[in-house]
Amino acid sequence: xxxxxxxxxxxxxxxxxxxxxxxxxxxxxxxxxxxxxxxxxxxxxxxxxxxxxxxxxxxxxxxxxxxxxxxxxxxxxxxxxxxxxxxxxxxxxxxxxxxxxxxxxxxxxxxxxxxxxxxxxxxxxxxxxxxxxxxxxxxxxxxxxxxxxxxxxxxxxxxxxxxxxxxxxxxxxxxxxxxxxxxxxxxxxxxxxxxxxxxxxxxxxxxxxxxxxxxxxxxxxxxxxxxxxxxxxxxxxxxxxxxxxxxxxxxxxxxxxxxxxxxxxxxxxxxxxxxxxxxxxxxxxxxxxxxxxxxxxxxxxxxxxxxxxxxxxxxxxxxxxxxxxxxxxxxxxxxxxxx
Numbered sequence: 001x002x003x004x005x006x007x008x009x010x011x012x013x014x015x016x017x018x019x020x021x022x023x024x025x026x027x028x029x030x031x032x033x034x035x036x037x038x039x040x041x042x043x044x045x046x047x048x049x050x051x052x053x054x055x056x057x058x059x060x061x062x063x064x065x066x067x068x069x070x071x072x073x074x075x076x077x078x079x080x081x082x083x084x085x086x087x088x089x090x091x092x093x094x095x096x097x098x099x100x101x102x103x104x105x106x107x108x109x110x111x112x113x114x115x116x117x118x119x120x121x122x123x124x125x126x127x128x129x130x131x132x133x134x135x136x137x138x139x140x141x142x143x144x145x146x147x148x149x150x151x152x153x154x155x156x157x158x159x160x161x162x163x164x165x166x167x168x169x170x171x172x173x174x175x176x177x178x179x180x181x182x183x184x185x186x187x188x189x190x191x192x193x194x195x196x197x198x199x200x201x202x203x204x205x206x207x208x209x210x211x212x213x214x215x216x217x218x219x220x221x222x223x224x225x226x227x228x229x230x231x232x233x234x235x236x237x238x239x240x241x242x243x244x245x246x247x248x249x250x251x252x253x254x255x256x257x258x259x260x261x262x263x264x265x266x267x268x269x270x271x272x273x274x275x276x277x278x279x280x281x282x283x284x285x286x287x288x289x290x291x292x293x294x295x296x297x298x299x300x301x302x303x304x305x306x307x308x309x310x311x312x313x314x315x316x317x318x319x320x321x322x323x324x325x326x327x328x329x330x331x332x333x334x335x336x337x338x339x
Contacts, residue, residue, distance in 0.1 A: 048125035052092040052100070056084055056132045058112055059186050063088030064134055066108030071120070072101040083108070095122045107134050111188065111216040138182035139214040141222060145173045147203075148225035153177025157206075158198035159224060163190055172198075185216045196224055204229050 052071065056064045064084065071080040071092050079100060080092040099121055104114040112134040120128055145157035154177050161169040161183060171179040183192065191213050196206040203226040214220045 048097075049094045050097055050122035050124060051095055051127045052102070052120055052122060053127055053129045054084065054090045054092075054102075054132060055130070056088045056090075056134060058109075058134050059136060060188065064108060064112065066106075067104060067134070068106040068108065070103045070105055071095075072103070074099050076101075097122050097124045102130070104132070104134075109134075111136055113137055136185040136187070136216040138184055139216065140219045141169065141171070141181050141183050141214075142220070143171050143173060143179045143181075144221065144223045145177050145200075145206075146223065146225050148227045154200050154203065154226055156198070156200040157196060157224065157226065159222070160195045160197055161192055161222070162195075163192050168192070183214060183220070185214070189213060189215050194222055194224065196226075199226050202229055203227065 054069060056067050058064055063086070065086045065088055067084045067088070067090075069082060069084075069090055070078065073079045073096075079095060082090050082092070084090045099119055101117060102120050103117045107114050113136070115132055115134060120130065122128055141161065143157075143159055145154040145159075146152060147154060153173075155173050155175050157177075158170065158172040160167045161171070169181050169183050171181045173179045191211055194210040194212070199205045206224040206226050210222070210224070212220060212222060
């Protein structure tokens, strides 16, 4: 009987132990949330996002599609990238407020340059709009200055290049007679003028008007030719400084000179007739006239007339002498006859 009592106590103990073992397992599944889970703070809503809208065109006002942009946040991380559409527009959306860096990585056109990087501020719930203008590429100008006869390159030539009333570029040739520069462009095609403002020593300025046409990025060669400076020849010395004004002397005057005719004081190319010739002309004869453009008659032309006159005078004198001799003879004869 004692054994049966022991077995009953053991069975009760086992039963009691089984009950104690399952009780914690049943209580491990709580019916309500745990205090730690219910103490977690509620999630804070994100701030309102902003956006950036880009419109790009060139200096002529035309839209530029295909331009590539990259947007970086304040930490230098990429926040967006893309290309402009056919209207030259691009939008970056859902941006957290802050300062961003906008970079143009490609213009999308061989005629245009890219612009410099710039900062963009994004504000909550707002759209930041940017209008960007891409410049045209500059034309590449090469200036050459040459001797207009030999083609030798000349250093020290300064030239202005411009359009309309504006000078856009000034270049001076170096030791090799050449110079280069970039000519700003504001359109797809433009005409320019060239004006030389300084010539090298010993040369005159290049004066002809010169123009040329160029486009963005075009290589253009401009050539000017300079003539050498001409030195005026000195006037020959030894020429008379005045015209003789003396009156020609009569050939018959022993105190006269050579009897040559003196040019008229009026400066005419036609000489005045010789007065001695007119005086020696016999009465009744017509005065010889000098035709226009012929040489003047000099004293030598009257020699024949003078000789003839002298002969007449000699003959007259001889006749008078004969008459004088004849008179005494006649008187003597009359005296003899009277006696």
